[in-house]
Amino acid sequence: MNDTLIGLAERVRQAAAAKAILRIRGGNTKSFMAGVISDAATLDMRAYAGIVDYAPSELVITARAGTPLVEIEKVLAERGQCLPFDPPRFADADGVLAGTVGGMVAAGLAGPGRAAVGGVRDYVLGVLLLNGRGDLMHFGGQVMKNVAGYDVSRLLAGSWGALGAICEVSLKVLPMPVATTTLRFDLRQGEALDRLHTWAGQPLPLNASVWWRDTLAVRLRGANAAVATAIQKMGGEVIPDDLGNAFWEGLRDQRDEFFIEARAAAERENSALWRLSLPPTTPVLPSFLDTLIEWGGAQRWIVAGAEDTLVLHRAERAGGSAFRVSGGVGDGAGYATPLAPALLGIHRRLRESFDPHGVFVPGRPMRFQHS
Amino acid sequence: MRVDPVFGDDGTPSTLADPGWANTVPPGFDGESAIAPSRLDEPPRAPDASAAAPARAAVGQSTLVETLKSLLPPHALLWRNEDTTPYECDGLTAYRERPLAVALPETEEQVSAILAACHRLGVPVVARGAGTGLSGGAMPHANGLTLSLAKFNKVVKIDARARTATVQSGVRNLAISEAVAPHGFYYAPDPSSQIACTIGGNIAENSGGVHCLKYGLTLHNVLQVRGFLADGSPATFGSMALDAPGLDLLSVVVGSEGMLAVVTEVVVKLTPKPQVARCIMASFSDVRHAGDAVAAIIANGLIPAGLEMMDKPMTAAVEAFVHAGYDLDAAAILLCESDGTPEEVQEEILRMEAVLVEAGATRLEISADEAQRLKFWSGRKNAFPASGRLSPDYMCMDSTIPRARLADMLLAIAGMEKTFDLRCCNVFHAGDGNLHPLILFDANDPDQLRRAEAFGAEILELSVAMGGTISGEHGVGAEKLNSMCVQFSEAERAQMFALKAAFDPQGLLNPGKVIPTLHRCAEYGRMHVKRGVLAFPELERF
Numbered sequence: 001m002n003d004t005l006i007g008l009a010e011r012v013r014q015a016a017a018a019k020a021i022l023r024i025r026g027g028n029t030k031s032f033m034a035g036v037i038s039d040a041a042t043l044d045m046r047a048y049a050g051i052v053d054y055a056p057s058e059l060v061i062t063a064r065a066g067t068p069l070v071e072i073e074k075v076l077a078e079r080g081q082c083l084p085f086d087p088p089r090f091a092d093a094d095g096v097l098a099g100t101v102g103g104m105v106a107a108g109l110a111g112p113g114r115a116a117v118g119g120v121r122d123y124v125l126g127v128l129l130l131n132g133r134g135d136l137m138h139f140g141g142q143v144m145k146n147v148a149g150y151d152v153s154r155l156l157a158g159s160w161g162a163l164g165a166i167c168e169v170s171l172k173v174l175p176m177p178v179a180t181t182t183l184r185f186d187l188r189q190g191e192a193l194d195r196l197h198t199w200a201g202q203p204l205p206l207n208a209s210v211w212w213r214d215t216l217a218v219r220l221r222g223a224n225a226a227v228a229t230a231i232q233k234m235g236g237e238v239i240p241d242d243l244g245n246a247f248w249e250g251l252r253d254q255r256d257e258f259f260i261e262a263r264a265a266a267e268r269e270n271s272a273l274w275r276l277s278l279p280p281t282t283p284v285l286p287s288f289l290d291t292l293i294e295w296g297g298a299q300r301w302i303v304a305g306a307e308d309t310l311v312l313h314r315a316e317r318a319g320g321s322a323f324r325v326s327g328g329v330g331d332g333a334g335y336a337t338p339l340a341p342a343l344l345g346i347h348r349r350l351r352e353s354f355d356p357h358g359v360f361v362p363g364r365p366m367r368f369q370h371s
Numbered sequence: 372m373r374v375d376p377v378f379g380d381d382g383t384p385s386t387l388a389d390p391g392w393a394n395t396v397p398p399g400f401d402g403e404s405a406i407a408p409s410r411l412d413e414p415p416r417a418p419d420a421s422a423a424a425p426a427r428a429a430v431g432q433s434t435l436v437e438t439l440k441s442l443l444p445p446h447a448l449l450w451r452n453e454d455t456t457p458y459e460c461d462g463l464t465a466y467r468e469r470p471l472a473v474a475l476p477e478t479e480e481q482v483s484a485i486l487a488a489c490h491r492l493g494v495p496v497v498a499r500g501a502g503t504g505l506s507g508g509a510m511p512h513a514n515g516l517t518l519s520l521a522k523f524n525k526v527v528k529i530d531a532r533a534r535t536a537t538v539q540s541g542v543r544n545l546a547i548s549e550a551v552a553p554h555g556f557y558y559a560p561d562p563s564s565q566i567a568c569t570i571g572g573n574i575a576e577n578s579g580g581v582h583c584l585k586y587g588l589t590l591h592n593v594l595q596v597r598g599f600l601a602d603g604s605p606a607t608f609g610s611m612a613l614d615a616p617g618l619d620l621l622s623v624v625v626g627s628e629g630m631l632a633v634v635t636e637v638v639v640k641l642t643p644k645p646q647v648a649r650c651i652m653a654s655f656s657d658v659r660h661a662g663d664a665v666a667a668i669i670a671n672g673l674i675p676a677g678l679e680m681m682d683k684p685m686t687a688a689v690e691a692f693v694h695a696g697y698d699l700d701a702a703a704i705l706l707c708e709s710d711g712t713p714e715e716v717q718e719e720i721l722r723m724e725a726v727l728v729e730a731g732a733t734r735l736e737i738s739a740d741e742a743q744r745l746k747f748w749s750g751r752k753n754a755f756p757a758s759g760r761l762s763p764d765y766m767c768m769d770s771t772i773p774r775a776r777l778a779d780m781l782l783a784i785a786g787m788e789k790t791f792d793l794r795c796c797n798v799f800h801a802g803d804g805n806l807h808p809l810i811l812f813d814a815n816d817p818d819q820l821r822r823a824e825a826f827g828a829e830i831l832e833l834s835v836a837m838g839g840t841i842s843g844e845h846g847v848g849a850e851k852l853n854s855m856c857v858q859f860s861e862a863e864r865a866q867m868f869a870l871k872a873a874f875d876p877q878g879l880l881n882p883g884k885v886i887p888t889l890h891r892c893a894e895y896g897r898m899h900v901k902r903g904v905l906a907f908p909e910l911e912r913f
Contacts, residue, residue: 055773055775056669056670057666057667057669057670057774057775058666058669058773058774058775058804059669060773080672081672108614108619114613115613118587118591119613119614121619121622122587122590122591131866135862135866137860137862137863137866138859138860138863139863141771141838141839141840142773142838143771143772143773143803143804143805143838143839143840143843144583144584144771144803144804144805144843145579145583145588145771145800145803145804145805145840145843145844146771146840146842146843147576147577147626147840147842147843147844147845147846147847148840148841148842148847148851148855148858148859149847149855149858149859149863149864149867149885149886150623150626150627150631150867150870150871150885151577151590151622151623151625151626152623152866152867152870154590154619154622154623155618155619155620155622155623157619157622158614158618158619159618159619162618163618174674175672175673175674176672178672197532197533200534201531201532201534201554201555201556201643202555202643203643203644203645203646203711203712205715222711222715223711223714223715223718223719224718225712225714225715225717225718226711226712226714226715226718228714229712229714229715277610277612277613277614277615278612279533279610279611279612280533280612281530281532281533295613298612298613299613319610319611319612320610320611320612321610321612321614321615321616323616336616337616338616339616339617340606340607342600342604342605342606342607343606343608343617343620346606346620346873346874347617347618349872349873349876350618350870350873352873353866353869353870353872353873354866354869365616366617366618368616368617
């Protein structure tokens with residue numbers, strides 16, 4: 001077995017014996033979401049990096065957790081393949097897109113293509129997990145269809161370290177689309193949502209959408225003929241490819257105008273940026289300071305006043321959930337929709353079985369208090 | 372002092388062998404229960420993380436029936452032998468067991484009350500849909516209750532705007548597509564039993580079908596699952612949004628074979644019906660060319676709506692059954708389908724055709740119309756009944772392997788036919804690498820049955836050695852427990868038991884299925900095949 005892997009497992013066993021805690025990190029690009037526990041030592045996964053296996057005809061890539069996402073995407077692109085769910089890569093303090101594939105799975109975040117093509121968990125085929133006892137365990141595999149035992153590998157997508165450190169991951173990949181086109185429309189929020197729901201019910205190659213400040217942009221992806229026909233059907237202004245692609249990349253990495261402004265305002269402590277996950281047909285929410293809508297209405301980013309908790313209520317009343325990504329007051333109760341009580345017990349027992357000594361400090365989205 | 376901020380951990384040190392919660396007295400064992408199980412005086416036992424079956428002594432039939440009589444109308448409870456016998460197996464008829472009773476609840480309140488009562492009594496509960504499963508997942512427990520969801524057969528709501536349908540768990544897979552057809556939608560996963568199987572059963576098995584490569588498995592087409600935990604408390608997994616707070620529990624509930632929760636209501640995603648579908652039927656004179664053609668299609672950036680392979684014996688069997696004009700001289704036949712808008716399909720069919728010709732196809736036919744497309748598929752869809760005509764019994768395997776190994780596997784199976792002196796017809800979901808070898812045998816001959824089982828086990832072990840898995844879509848159930856020992860290490864299996872215990876601390880939901888005990892694996896006596904390392908050097912023969 002690989003020495004680095006043995007070393008990681010040994011560190012976890014030592015931490016468990018010493019009743020110490022560890023914070024798992026990759027590129028450290030999502031610490032703004034994960035929150036920091038100051039007295040936790042770091043389990044740095046970057047030392048365990050590299051692509052283990054990639055066979056384009058299998059549509060599967062297996063990589064070690066510390067492999068930078070940009071490296072994986074580069075290798076895939078050379079063979080005309082991609083991770084279609086557009087995982088955000090985030091920039092580190094130096095502006096480098098340093099996010100790792102392990103961090104991508106642990107955070108479970110997907111970008112603009114999510115509503116059309118599925119999320120991170122839909123592409124996870126297998127993992128090598130280091131649990132809180134220092135055991136290395138494989139779950140899932142490298143094949144498309146696998147129902148042998150419980151699908152623990154998919155459970156790890158978005159687990160934020162609560163069940164252990166992801167050491168290796170096998171992902172399903174897809175061919176890059178033959179054609180991509182961006183269309184732009186001038187529409188108010190309600191009209192834009194209406195239009196999106198109508199299109200979504202039709203066999204159109206609709207791949208991504210975003211609405212912000214009375215502008216709706218949609219990305220079409222598919223066969224040449226399908227995209228060409230859809231442009232005729234849908235109307236709107238065709239955006240030149242270079243402009244369109246740069247725009248979607250910025251949105252994907254949360255580095256476009258909306259996110260830059262929203263984060264700057266949150267840092268000035270006079271507002272907060274919330275992420276709402278909603279049933280897509282949720283009507284227009286009463287206006288907050290700013291709103292950006294993705295995923296055909298299913299993901300809404302809202303900038304609200306620093307002490308405004310109305311966002312949380314609105315999301316829950318619509319049958320969705322909310323999470324305060326940055327800004328706002330304090331870090332305690334009220335920053336996220338709580339877990340349903342029936343599920344809290346399951347979470348607690350899962351946590352106790354994967355990490356009985358509480359070695360790993362999970363990220364903020366996975367910290368729930370007892371009610 | 373260290374404070375673990377997660378889920379309000381109280382910091383009590385615990386280990387997997389002795390988790391803090393395992394010693395808790397389960398609800399209902401407060402001594403004040405209205406129903407007094409016969410062995411209430413026995414101390415409740417903690418679930419044993421390495422035992423699949425509930426640890427407590429069995430409750431008698433009369434106690435169970437008396438308890439359930441107060442919760443259900445008379446017609447919803449069966450316990451006489453002649454009434455429970457039809458439930459003694461699922462689609463895997465070789466494995467049979469009669470339950471103590473069968474309950475057919477009509478409301479969610481009844482489901483909850485039944486589960487709570489069984490939880491108090493310590494009676495195992497096996498949920499059941501249409502009973503079409505092929506791995507014995509719904510085989511009853513001899514000391515348990517079979518909980519049929521057959522009466523949960525209503526389509527609750529169709530939301531065309533949100534492209535979702537809310538259906539009760541006993542609704543048939545095909546009935547969903549029929550109900551939403553007027554809106555121009557369908558439900559994409561289409562297991563071959565779709566005319567009979569229920570969506571609840573599909574959730575249990577994470578069912579696939581012939582269109583998974585493009586449209587995904589059950590998990591990818593379900594938003595939310597509502598049901599009850601083993602103690603009768605309600606729980607909702609997933610949400611009407613694209614994600615929900617906390618761990619993605621939906622992803623383990625789907626495919627959990629009824630061991631984590633009992634599902635009563637499901638929200639499925641609907642897919643707009645493609646305007647057109649066309650299918651290419653390609654012949655190959657060599658199985659290796661056919662296998663390479665599959666890899667070439669994928670490597671060329673094509674994702675067919677369906678990509679199926681049949682070998683020569685299978686083709687002969689189905690041709691005799693459906694008379695569709697299949698090429699009987701071909702060593703293997705591929706069916707390759709494209710769907711979408713007419714323009715899209717035309718573009719894709721041309722690209723597929725070019726790849727197949729390049730890969731050495733000896734004969735190509737492209738469906739000119741819907742009637743011809745259905746004719747191409749008629750043989751593939753009748754592979755199982757056609758095999759049933761060749762032999763008194765057949766055993767269907769379900770492993771998945773990397774696509775590049777399809778030809779290797781076919782050749783290895785040909786060798787095994789000689790070793791075990793039994794015939795095998797092969798039909799593969801080639802696009803997914805999912806194999807369905809059908810081993811033909813006569814169950815009345817005990818030696819043939821033994822040889823068929825050994826044949827099947829060898830296919831599964833070879834699949835794991837090739838980097839695959841023992842089950843692609845049929846589930847482990849009662850059938851493939853031994854082969855789980857080959858695929859997973861002891862630590863991995865212990866973690867799966869612990870996962871089950873997190874949902875079902877008393878181990879009452881469908882106990883004894885899916886995860887084999889350490890003891891069972893020791894008796895089976897096969898080694899865990901280490902990933903990437905062929906533990907069977909003799910298999911490196913190709």
